Amino acid sequence: MPTESAYPKLDIPNVDLWTFLFERKDRSFPDDKVIYINPDTKRSYTYGQVRSTALDFGKGLKANWEWKKGDVLALYTPNCIDTPAILWGTLWAGGIVSPANPGYTAEELAFQLKDSGAKALATQKPFLQTALEACKKAGIEEDRIILIGDEKDETAKFKHFTNVRNISGATRFRKAKIDPKKDLAFLVYSSGTTGHPKGVMLSHSNIVANTMMIKVGEGGNLSWKGGKDGQGDKIMAFLPFFHIYGLTCLIHQSIYSGFTLIVMPKFDLEQFCSHIEKFGITFAYVVPPIVLLLGKSPVVSKYDLSSIRMMNSGAAPLTRELVEAVYDRLKIPIKQGYGLSETSPTTHTQPWETWRTHIGSVGRLLPNQAAKYMSPEEKEVSAGETGELWLKGPNIFLGYLNNEEGTKNALTADGYFKTGDVGHQDKDGNFFITDRVKELIKYKGFQVPPAELEGLLISHPDIDDVAVIGIQDHEQATEVPRAYVVPKKGVEGNKETEKNIVDWLAKKVASHKKLRGGVRFVDEVPKSASGKILRRVLKVRAQEEEKKGEKAKL
Known part of the structure; x- marks a missing residue:
């Protein structure tokens, strides 16, 4: 028989997130309770300020872009105290939020933008160049890129989110009607062993x-x-x-x-x-x-x-x-x-x-x-x-x-x-x-799909075949990706070739996907009769290598 939780069952209200957080009757703390603090700038948000900022932003979305229920706003930003208000303002307007790793390359970000069907992107000024390149690939117009954080665009070409929310006439808009169990709040992307990340639909x-x-x-x-x-x-x-x-x-x-x-x-x-x-x-x-x-x-x-x-x-x-x-x-x-x-x-x-x-x-x-x-x-x-x-x-x-x-x-x-x-x-x-059971590599909590790295590496001019596995690096208490490479005929499997491959891939992927476990050169990649890579064979080999003192290269 399945195990049921030993905790008493919760009465979970059938409401959307905005109602749950901002229209609740059981809140014990006051509006002026400080919730988010930037320790460097000392800028902060109280509960009341988050609510009013989110409300203004949600109305601004409807007024500026005729935001419709189900439209997706992507986020491409490191942690920022403006992020919560952006999230809930989008949800108030009936939208869906799809956050992306700010370490993504333009190609990686463009995939998420296209797959999620994003209509707009919020980012910070230092990330604008990559964001612009990705939006161009995904067909998102430049006027749908907005900035959050402390830096604004001095050319005024890209609006700061505070300008999106401060718009006359926005008061006429109302909160979108949401079916809490069916309507999405977030599309978070989780890497899969088939290569491309998968959009996880969370209501x-x-x-x-x-x-x-x-x-x-x-x-x-x-x-x-x-x-x-x-x-x-x-x-x-x-x-x-x-x-x-x-x-x-x-x-x-x-x-x-x-x-x-x-x-x-x-x-x-x-x-x-x-x-x-x-x-x-x-x-x-x-x-x-x-x-x-x-x-x-x-x-x-x-x-x-x-x-x-x-x-x-x-x-x-x-x-x-x-x-x-x-x-x-x-x-x-x-x-x-x-x-x-x-x-x-x-x-x-x-x-x-x-x-x-x-x-x-x-x-x-x-x-x-x-x-x-x-x-x-x-x-x-x-x-x-x-x-x-x-x-x-x-x-x-x-x-x-x-x-x-x-x-x-x-x-x-x-x-x-x-x-x-x-x-x-x-x-x-x-x-x-x-x-x-999954073949995903977890580097410091970030998911690294082996198939994605293999798909890139196989295009390297010095590589005939390749398999990627995760190996444990005990000094950092995390898995790191390692490539087992069959070099092209005439290419020597030496330190110089290894460095060339590692550096080449590093320019094409986010930081957490780099080959921190290095490269090992092999005569062939072990595969099943159907052509599937036998990663367990390589993991045994990696364990043997570790016993011999061939540690992960960090």
């Missing part, structure tokens, strides 16, 4: 449900008031807002529960530690490579991090050694959670009180869900036995955009999502993730 109800589920998972340990300064919990926000982890756990949870986010555009260890000390940060969502730095880097010793009451690690498995190293050094407890883009994302988290007694577990199943582990023959296995995790609940996505086959393979007729992750649960309801 308003999916995000409403998961926001409420996360609050239950944190068990009332986080508060909008109290603490040393009476200003409540302050959360460090460096996880990218374009990723579902940051989108829900940071942006939505903060405005729903009244927490203050200290928003970093990207991770920098020195600034991370400095902000914790300066602002009295009490909680942080992190990933294993950050935990590793906290346990080992000498930079950490320069700062007082004692305000941190708990950290939550996700996006990749976390080892006992890392957890204990940080606690021994800093006395900061670290619990784990689990989720995927397709689950909005959080499905499991460890209760605060069990962080040490169940290190290695991703925690317990959050409310309103059912889960089961399945054998390769799709038969349910018993507690303690290993299988693929299947999940069901109100947070499960609606399917992949423009991808019927992918949707059919991921979702069962009775509503279960096949996660592709392998693990087990113990007799007490603690869940464990030990491996992945």
Whole structure:
């Protein structure tokens, strides 16, 4: 029998996100509660300012561009305190938001713009050139590109979002009518083993449900008031807002529960530690490579991090050694959670009180869900036995955009999502993730599809055949991509050729897709009779190479 969540069932309202966040009757914190702070410029938004800015922007969209229900606004920006207002203003106008990685090349961004059918793009001034190139490829007019952040375009060619929202006559517009369970709020892109990223369709109800589920998972340990300064919990926000982890756990949870986010555009260890000390940060969502730095880097010793009451690690498995190293050094407890883009994302988290007694577990199943582990023959296995995790609940996505086959393979007729992750649960309801069915490489939480890199590498003039796998780099606590290359006849498989290949690919892909695991030269790529790459054979070879001391090249 499937495992049902042990938490009491939540009464999830059938409302759109705007209504859920800004028309609620149960909000305990005031309008002037500060929610988002830029620690560098000190610019901030209170709850009331987010609401009014979003409302103005949503009306501006309708007035400027005759925005229609279902139109997609893409985001191509690092973390910014303007992002939340842009998100909810678009949703108010009936639109869908599709956030993209600001590390994308023009080609990668253009694919997402075209696949999502984006009608407009919001970016920041330093990213304009790549945005322009991508929009040109995707057929988006230049006057549909707007800027957010502190820098404006001095030529006034590209409007700042504050100009889009400040338009006369916009007061006549009304909020779009939304069917929460069917209408999309977000199109987030999750890489697939077939190469191109897949558009994960998340409804308003999916995000409403998961926001409420996360609050239950944190068990009332986080508060909008109290603490040393009476200003409540302050959360460090460096996880990218374009990723579902940051989108829900940071942006939505903060405005729903009244927490203050200290928003970093990207991770920098020195600034991370400095902000914790300066602002009295009490909680942080992190990933294993950050935990590793906290346990080992000498930079950490320069700062007082004692305000941190708990950290939550996700996006990749976390080892006992890392957890204990940080606690021994800093006395900061670290619990784990689990989720995927397709689950909005959080499905499991460890209760605060069990962080040490169940290190290695991703925690317990959050409310309103059912889960089961399945054998390769799709038969349910018993507690303690290993299988693929299947999940069901109100947070499960609606399917992949423009991808019927992918949707059919991921979702069962009775509503279960096949996660592709392998693990087990113990007799007490603690869940464990030990491996992945999927071939995706996870570099510091970012997904890297091997087939995409192989498709690019095969076009290199020195390469006859190639396969890409993920190898574990223990020093950084993450997987890194490595290419196994069959060189063209007459090409030597030496260090010079390796460097040429690594540098060549680096110019064509986002930073997280670089061949940090280096290149190994082989006589042939192992394949099945049907031509499928046998990655497991290469993984065994990589393990043998590691034993011989051939470490990942970083």
